[in-house]
Amino acid sequence: MGNKPFTNPSVEEDILLDELELREHELVVFNDDVNTFDHVIRTLIEICKHTPEQAEQCTWIIHYKGKCTVKFGSFDELVPMRQGICDRGISAEIF
Incomplete structure (x- = not known):
């Protein structure tokens, strides 16, 4: 059999599917005036736990492109972040 470790394709598939589900949704913030x-x-920084640099980069993208994905994650994880952003008068949606 050699030194190759045994792998179970169905277990690897399950792990990949779990990883996809974790990043299945995007939290998008939209530009306004x-x-x-x-x-x-x-x-x-406060809601999404961005570093100051990440937050500034996203803000410039929002300004110039009209929107920016600010976070990836499960729907349940993103819902309170979206609510927190919207509570501060900023438009955001989960896709």
Whole structure:
């Protein structure tokens, strides 16, 4: 048999499917003409646990592209983040 470890394809498939389900959804924030850069940056840091650099980069993308995926995760994980962002007057959706 050699030194090759035994692998079970169905177990590997289950693991891959679990990983896909974890990243199945995206939390997207949309641009508006109301909220300041500082407010959006602060929100992404506090709600999504972004670093200041991540939050600033996402904010620039939101500004120039009109939207940005700010977080990937399960639907249940993203719902409270979306609610927290929306509670601060920023438009966000889960896809």
